[in-house]
Amino acid sequence: xxxxxxxxxxxxxxxxxxxxxxxxxxxxxxxxxxxxxxxxxxxxxxxxxxxxxxxxxxxxxxxxxxxxxxxxxxxxxxxxxxxxxxxxxxxxxxxxxxxxxxxxxxxxxxxxxxxxxxxxxxxxxxxxxxxxxxxxxxxxxxxxxxxxxxxxxxxxxxxxxxxxxxxxx
Amino acid sequence: xxxxxxxxxxxxxxxxxxxxxxxxxxxxxxxxxxxxxxxxxxxxxxxxxxxxxxxxxxxxxxxxxxxxxxxxxxxxxxxxxxxxxxxxxxxxxxxxxxxxxxxxxxxxxxxxxxxxxxxxxxxxxxxxxxxxxxxxxxxxxxxxxxxxxxxxxxxxxxxxxxxxxxxxxxxxxxxxxxxxxxxxxxxxxxxxxxxxxxxxxxxxxxxxxxxxxxxxxxxxxxxxxxxxxxxxxxxxxxxxxxxxxxxxxxxxxxxxxxxxxxxxxxxxxxxxxxxxxxxxxxxxxxxxxxxxxxxxxxxxxxxxxxxxxxxxxxxxxxxxxxxxxxxxxxxxxxxxxxxxxxxxxxxxxxxxxxxxxxxxxxxxxxxxxxxxxxxxxxxxxxxxxxxxxxxxxxxxxxxxxxxxxxxxxxx
Numbered sequence: 001x002x003x004x005x006x007x008x009x010x011x012x013x014x015x016x017x018x019x020x021x022x023x024x025x026x027x028x029x030x031x032x033x034x035x036x037x038x039x040x041x042x043x044x045x046x047x048x049x050x051x052x053x054x055x056x057x058x059x060x061x062x063x064x065x066x067x068x069x070x071x072x073x074x075x076x077x078x079x080x081x082x083x084x085x086x087x088x089x090x091x092x093x094x095x096x097x098x099x100x101x102x103x104x105x106x107x108x109x110x111x112x113x114x115x116x117x118x119x120x121x122x123x124x125x126x127x128x129x130x131x132x133x134x135x136x137x138x139x140x141x142x143x144x145x146x147x148x149x150x151x152x153x154x155x156x157x158x159x160x161x162x163x164x165x166x167x168x169x
Numbered sequence: 170x171x172x173x174x175x176x177x178x179x180x181x182x183x184x185x186x187x188x189x190x191x192x193x194x195x196x197x198x199x200x201x202x203x204x205x206x207x208x209x210x211x212x213x214x215x216x217x218x219x220x221x222x223x224x225x226x227x228x229x230x231x232x233x234x235x236x237x238x239x240x241x242x243x244x245x246x247x248x249x250x251x252x253x254x255x256x257x258x259x260x261x262x263x264x265x266x267x268x269x270x271x272x273x274x275x276x277x278x279x280x281x282x283x284x285x286x287x288x289x290x291x292x293x294x295x296x297x298x299x300x301x302x303x304x305x306x307x308x309x310x311x312x313x314x315x316x317x318x319x320x321x322x323x324x325x326x327x328x329x330x331x332x333x334x335x336x337x338x339x340x341x342x343x344x345x346x347x348x349x350x351x352x353x354x355x356x357x358x359x360x361x362x363x364x365x366x367x368x369x370x371x372x373x374x375x376x377x378x379x380x381x382x383x384x385x386x387x388x389x390x391x392x393x394x395x396x397x398x399x400x401x402x403x404x405x406x407x408x409x410x411x412x413x414x415x416x417x418x419x420x421x422x423x424x425x426x427x428x429x430x431x432x433x434x435x436x437x438x439x440x441x442x443x444x445x446x447x448x449x450x451x452x453x454x455x456x457x458x459x460x461x462x463x464x465x466x467x468x469x470x471x472x473x474x475x476x477x478x479x480x481x482x483x484x485x486x487x488x489x490x491x492x493x494x495x496x497x498x499x500x501x502x503x504x505x506x507x508x509x510x511x512x513x514x515x516x517x518x519x520x521x522x523x524x525x526x527x528x529x530x531x532x533x534x535x536x537x538x539x540x541x542x543x544x545x546x547x548x549x550x551x552x553x554x555x556x557x558x559x560x561x562x563x564x565x566x567x568x569x570x571x572x573x574x575x576x577x578x579x580x
Contacts, residue, residue, distance in 0.1 A: 022544040027523040045546040065355035071290040073306035099306035161217040167194045
């Protein structure tokens with residue numbers, strides 16, 4: 001796992017509320033360790049074109065309760081493998097949120113927003129700032145607990161535990 | 170200051186009093202992963218430097234989500250799990266032994282007052298046992314297996330109080346569907362739920378599992394049923410909240426007039442009285458899952474279908490929650506009744522609920538299911554529609570070929 005880029009400037013793919021993990025990656029594709037299989041089917045029941053249009057570094061933006069449902073870590077893995085560099089939502093379901101940080105996919109909770117499809121965003125992960133360049137608007141993300149910042153800055157929980165051997169607060 | 174059940178259980182594990190909002194690193198009493206999450210758990214465990222699991226008697230792997238293996242890819246993942254379990258000296262529950270949550274409770278991997286972490290979103294099911302149980306993903310679980318610990322934010326708690334007794338023919342599933350409809354799929358995100366009041370006190374352990382199970386469908390970290398009325402085969406010390414415990418929100422419902430409930434596509438909180446959906450034609454009826462695959466669920470379905478045949482345009486699938494449930498349903502005659510009525514019995518396990526195998530619906534078909542999720546594509550086909558109901562509703566609907574209020578068959 002590589003370390004995380006802390007500033008990102010890219011295009012937003014915008015979807016709605018309550019996008020569940022079955023829609024991020026259907027259950028029938030989850031039983032695999034092959035990340036490209038996951039990426040090939042990411043979001044296919046929500047937007048069959050997604051894996052054709054997504055480009056490396058792009059940003060996924062959603063409404064409330066993103067990633068609800070199943071605990072499958074294959075959901076953030078599929079998004080990360082497809083090229084998504086960060087997921088922004090009004091808020092997240094808790095298991096998805098932990099999973100994303102654990103695999104080194106940054107997630108930002110910014111509350112109500114009106115980011116439009118195709119908007120160009122610039123993000124400062126360290127400061128938790130999301131700038132919507134297209135709309136000339138800025139959002140401040142909820143601060144992560146310190147332990148999550150530590151895990152994310154190591155690139156995920158595997159690296160964090162490799163380095164530390166155990167959790168520290 | 171008074172404490173909620175979650176605050177008390179976590180305090181007992183960290184050795185000092187903690188309250189909502191605090192971050193803790195807590196000891197864990199048990200951990201498990203299924204065949205959806207287990208292979209990634211094993212991979213992460215090795216990558217993070219894991220050699221031995223913290224306690225092989227407290228860790229388990231369960232092959233239930235795609236059991237028996239439907240193809241060579243999954244067969245190889247199952248083998249990876251068997252090899253790891255053997256190497257670690259931990260138990261692997263084989264195909265057909267049952268659904269992870271059911272076998273964890275039956276085999277006493279989790280007990281009242283425990284903190285249990287499972288790599289499955291329905292792990293809060295053990296809240297039925299007065300335990301603090303959380304679902305996580307594979308990498309989190311690998312870390313638990315390696316360290317015996319987890320980091321947690323002590324959750325705020327929502328109290329759901331239900332007064333009144335459920336009518337005959339109205340069951341725990343109807344009650345929890347009603348509550349999911351009221352609280353909504355994101356109404357308890359990051360929070361714990363406590364279920365209390367007369368409506369819960371008379372419930373069996375199986376029914377309490379149905380209630381706690383669907384805490385996940387409200388986004389909750391855990392959902393704990395108050396221990397009043399809880400009967401177990403062994404002695405236990407119940408954890409109750411202090412009278413001055415602080416709750417973030419309290420709901421109060423009188424459920425004595427509650428009618429059977431149905432959750433319509435495509436979100437578990439799209440819940441209404443069954444009368445809104447009666448006459449909706451169905452193609453496929455399913456009873457099983459960690460929500461409703463237990464003996465009382467098969468018994469009530471058998472009571473409705475005794476001596477009858479399901480509708481000729483309907484197929485019915487039964488997946489007992491465990492081998493032990495299956496054996497009990499065989500010895501009390503329920504399984505015989507269901508099969509004579511035209512149901513098809515499949516391996517104890519998750520069955521078609523996760524859309525991997527064993528009964529994927531066709532385009533345009535309508536399913537009435539005793540499961541807990543009806544997201545688009547959940548059962549493997551995004552062009553089908555899933556309605557959720559109680560096992561009694563599923564059985565009555567299978568009989569009539571349309572969504573049917575089961576009360577007339579039960580009173």
